[in-house]
Amino acid sequence: MPSILTFDTTHHALWAEEVAREREIPAEVIPAPAAAHARCNLALETLPGDLDRLRTALSDEGVPFSVYTSSE
Helix, strand or coil: CCEEEECCCHHHHHHHHHHHHHCCCCCEEEECCHHHCCCCCEEEEECHHHHHHHHHHHHHHCCCCEEECCCC
16 A cells, blocks of 8 residues: 655645655655645655655655555
């Protein structure tokens, strides 16, 4: 199951996508899950094996994010 990151603003979501692309971390912008109650309607999806790398990259660049954990 893919890992999903949510953001407070569209700017942060697109910035995160740019960081992922620059660092060659596979990620795709998707609609934020309604259950995430994210302030921004965009989210970033990545494979679980790439989540730690992406989290580190975003933290290094100062991009604020939250990891969405489904309650399913």
